[in-house]
Amino acid sequence: MINDLMQFTLFVLILIALVVPMGMWLARTFSSPSHARLERLTYKVLGIDPEERMSWKRYGMALLLSNAAMMGLGYLFLRIQNLLSFDPLGRSAQTPDLAFNTAASFVTNTNWQSYSGETSLSNFSQMAAITFLMMVSSATGLAAVGGFIRGLSRKNASDIGNYWVDFTRCTYRVLVPLSFLVALIYVWQGIPQTLDSAATVTTLEGAKQQLVMGPVASLESIKHLGTNGGGFFGVNAAHPYENPTPLTNLIHMLSMLLIPGSLTYVFGTVLMRRRQGWAFFAAYLVMLIGFLVIVYGFESAGNPLLTAVGADQRYTATQFGGNLEGKELRFGAGQTSLFVAVTTAGTTGSVNAMHDSLTPIGGLVPIAEMMLNNVFGGIGVGLINLITFAILTVFLVGMMIGRTPEFLGKKIEAREMKLVMIAVLAHPFSILGFTALAAIFPGTLQSLNNLGPHGFSEVLYTYVSGTANNGSAFAGLNANTPFFNTTIGFAMLIGRYLTLMPMLAVAGALAAKKTIPEGPGTLSTSSALFTGLLVFVVIAVGGLTFLPSLALGPIAEQLLMGAHQTF
């Protein structure tokens, strides 16, 4: 127990220590006036003018269209993978609905997987389709937040920067070099990085064991740094080849929050409001720790139904206790709980244990974090989501005290509030709408792996994960059906672009406004009071929207588990 708490503390301390240098590096990336030689070459190949200043509309259009082209290319590779590369394991091409789902999933930074990596993707697809889309979707998110912050920092301006420059720099200066370095640490710890597809060994008892492998480390590093989350293997980071040691587990978790966390520092630096950046960081951390306490409490307590049949779930000097179904011993209940809280905070969606087998309230935590969608949040979009709620908070407070709301020295008016509300509402609309649809769809029952309230949780988790662009799953649900592939595909696209585009529009609108001086009646948005209000609004809006659906799933299951009811 003490050991677990020490590991949690260690994690938080390292994270805080990394936020400043990483934030400085990112801020430089966004604001440096000179282009590197490789970048100039790239601009020539693309045929763009790096000095062009783009309006938010043009910036957003370049983002949207290039994402569409990349998604198309990924779709194509997945559809013809059997023709493209010599795969010794002879894995066949994906079906149209599965390839649509996969391409939509990876281009939106969701990484929902209706397939299992080792049985359905060749090494070529793992690199040229999956690693490629992971890298560019994170560069897209990072570029978007660059443009967004720039928009907020400007006055009377008509542009928010140049999309191609932001995208290229994020790729060359941040994501590729960082992913390369982390990948080498991973290989040192035991993650394979090879073009071989498999090795066959003869076990001590004489059986054949086929060990599937491939270029895993290079995928694994961008998977976490870019808050992507899709695994090389079906069981994701629970697989020893994806996550062999407690150290790789720690680096996975730090990678997931590194960039989302640092962006609060970038925000503070670019806007010259350092305190504001730290206020946002504090809001993230408070929510993360709150969720961690809940999931760890329930997971380390274990499953009373298993104690009743003789399983010893106590913590002793020679064994780790807690609910170990679906968990790996190298992580135990402690590092798994932290991973659960972190992966659904950072909307990564990588898993180091099977979330479907978490205790009911332990499983409520990832669902709730994805419903809020801004406990750190995904690369780039997490900060945008938090600012969405910050604007909502100043608006609500402004209503209470009867003043025109201001944020960062700019008046928040009807147009901005309308856009903010589109972004706020698209999220529950997609989650609850699709969950309701699936609940009445007759084929859903055949896809469920669990019955009773947990079955409903499986469906709810699916659409929360898709819409929040998280990608983790209650993986018992068989989602590889035309109905699920298509609806989840749309949930991912809605969750990504219907929250991103309105907020780019907000940035564009705020950039065009003039700054008004702060007066005695201005609500300071960098105070502890505001951080508290912000967390309150996030939780109140999330709670009011989603509590009924949580009551039907995990909460009902918890109560029934207490009554020793099984399904």
Added chain:
Amino acid sequence: MRQQMQSVRQEAPVTAGLVRPVLISAGFFMVVTGLVYPLVTTGVSQMLFHRQAQGSIITEHGADVGSAIIGQWFTEPKYFHPRPSVTTGTDPNDSSKTVDQPYNAANTSGSNLGSTSKKLVDAVTGRVEAYRKENGLGPTDPVPVDAVTASGSGLDPDLSVANARIQAKRVAVARGIPEQQVLTLLDTHTHGPQFGMLGYPRLNVLEVNLALDNLALHTSGK
């Protein structure tokens, strides 16, 4: 006002000149991030950490016997048994059927059963009974939770110390060696937390079983 309206109209549409960079960016960045990056990483990794990059394969007496970090299935009493695994595979006798195949590293999965699943509780009940019988425990003795729950990957290479110490007696009897010798061997192969901080003490099943086999070789060689 009218002038303003006109200037807006005269502006090029937002998509002007975007077609070329959009199309080229997809192909270009695919090559950079989907081919160059993973291939360079592969080259450097192979040079620096060849063994790990190839899957940490263990070779004993010229034969590949497993991976140092992937668990494998043991059923004989003379070996330590790993955690339950619920992976499946195609039936070797009938390729249209799927059968239980624990520790199948070509098709990983966990049970994905929730806490209130009847299937899960029944499975654990069965495993508890089998474990007690196999290791000579009484009908109410508690069984370490890792011995009766399936891991997430189905490939968990590790055991808890408590679980291994209970199995030591069975292994010693099957091998005809003193239990103390097996317990000493367990102590030498127990891995503490990484860097003294990360994780929990645990034992790698394949490593321990290989050590047992080597012990037998040395003894018979005397």
